[in-house]
Amino acid sequence: MRATIKDVAKKSGFSISTVSMVVNNKPGVSIPQRTRDKIMEAVRELGYRPNRLAVSLVTKKSNTLGLIIPDNSNVFFAELSKGVEVAARKLGYNLIYGNTNNKSKRDLDYIRVFIDRGVDGIIFTRSAGTDPDDERACIDLLLQSGVCFMTMDRVIGNRAIYSEALGRMISSEDIFSVALDHVKGGYLATRHLIDLGHRRIGCVSGPAGLTTSDDRLLGYQQALEEAGIPYDPALIFEGDYEPGSGATALPYLLGRNVTAIFAFNDMMAFGIYREVHNFNLSIPDDLSVVGFDDIFFSEIIQPPLTTLRQPVFEMGTQVVNELVDLINGVPQGELQRHIRFEPTLQVRGSTAKVRKEEERI
Amino acid sequence: MRATIKDVAKKSGFSISTVSMVVNNKPGVSIPQRTRDKIMEAVRELGYRPNRLAVSLVTKKSNTLGLIIPDNSNVFFAELSKGVEVAARKLGYNLIYGNTNNKSKRDLDYIRVFIDRGVDGIIFTRSAGTDPDDERACIDLLLQSGVCFMTMDRVIGNRAIYSEALGRMISSEDIFSVALDHVKGGYLATRHLIDLGHRRIGCVSGPAGLTTSDDRLLGYQQALEEAGIPYDPALIFEGDYEPGSGATALPYLLGRNVTAIFAFNDMMAFGIYREVHNFNLSIPDDLSVVGFDDIFFSEIIQPPLTTLRQPVFEMGTQVVNELVDLINGVPQGELQRHIRFEPTLQVRGSTAKVRKEEERI
């Protein structure tokens, strides 16, 4: 069995409280070096380490942050988590992950698990699951429990949601967030294609309801409008951010004579890459493709993917900093409720000028 | 503040113990439906959920498994984790992750965190960190603490390590493991290249000391020997399983006139893909490449990568099953200490017959 503070007390000949003070280096109390040495020796010999469960139970602090991400196997999230982890560590927090595989039920599960296990704060990137009840349940749980939390990447609170915990509709003021300016990203991607002469630009969007998708679509529409190109909803194929839906979208969009496709993330763009061979087409000669995220593979794939870079590391750092401020009770006035980052367009080989004969279409 | 069992007791008019019994559905005690209803109503109204910290403190069970993985951004581990997570869920366990970024100090950190927070079991895939002291410290901590644990993928215990906890050298019998038959994988990869006529086959290995690398190298040597090709250590470039080292290895190996490269994982193979353009060479015409892991991208990259497939999902499932058996005290005789899976060669477009003029070399 593992040594407890009692064992250390017994072995060293001092009382439990003295041991506790020494072990935790309590400031303000002066304990003779000799006592300290004796106690620490006992600690070493017994291999004593405080039971965090017990400590948290009484201190109500765990020095642990919970991170909920929707899809571990999307490199974008993996890289985002890295930023979070490094920042958390730097501030002395441990990080525990929950991966929901985009199931909204698991969002709820993990929030529960984290709260019940006393994390100090939660970083929440919601799943793409479509059940609105689950979404409401999540934020209600979060709000009601009183844990500090930040939403990341996929923002919550821009849709009309009634919160029981609040007893009113949720506003964007209730929920802090760190994310990219997705509208701008969508705009830049589309604008780039328009500049290359494309006019029939298809989209493989993400699930409707996710800000990452809705906002990018908004940016797409803005760019079209600016260029005087009418918006055609038939050119939007709703994907799910996984490669398969990129592949599915391809024949649909080709059937609508698009000359370029804006995939709302790189994974789906890869799905298009994989599928495009079956149509005997080549990127970018026959079809331009723009992705989103700029994950590692986008650079090495052939042709290298034109895409929008997200400053993942910085974003990860920011959520943690903001969250920890929140935890430490920094006055809300000094906190930025919504932090937005700028996407940058990485032009690579997957986009090219539209071909002359296609321009006529 | 969050509602406690006391609040429920007060509100419902019953005692704490009765509430506890009802909430936990204690078998064996018969409590009138009317009592149950009243209590459950109070539970609902107060939104009561037991504090898991307190529960774990007394039950010594947390229903949580800790998973330590070395590199979140390597899709292979992401997919492996998925299998683990699904299996854990199926058995009613929650899973918390720790990502070490291949820093051996963090292995230690996470093991501590997990133990101190009372996980029921740990699945440990060690980092590639090279400090042997850390490695020893890890297993000593694990062994000494008495938590159930399994090593996964990267096996521990095949090297000579002295354990203080055990008071003797560690043998492979002390540590359970689930992994691929890496020797066989190395053999199959090399054999495939030999069958294509290659005789100067370079390797980009993983860090020496990791079984995944050492074993694959062994397989490589076996295949060479079988074919009567002398083993040339100069053809082995020690990588770190990250893409960059694939890129670094390329000029080194090309300088040694290899006609094929066996990269010990797909990530490094991608590094080679990225770099190969700078040498005006093409895969597979000028250079055959074999990877290892068969992650998603290997199929869509051009040319598609010949690689060794690991049954990640099954492996994830197995570790969990085995670990939970361990936790439940299944007699050790009924447990398989070391479970090995078979790799399968996926032949794709990155390997081809060696060119005639090169065969002479």
Added chain:
DNA sequence: TTGTAGGCGTTATCAA
């Protein structure tokens, strides 16, 4: 400087 005692939120034992 050190020890005693109370409490954190539960479960479990044993009476009533």
Added chain:
DNA sequence: TTGATAACGCCTACAA
């Protein structure tokens, strides 16, 4: 069928 009460391992006033 229910309710005290003693743990669990630790921290923290408050006393000594």
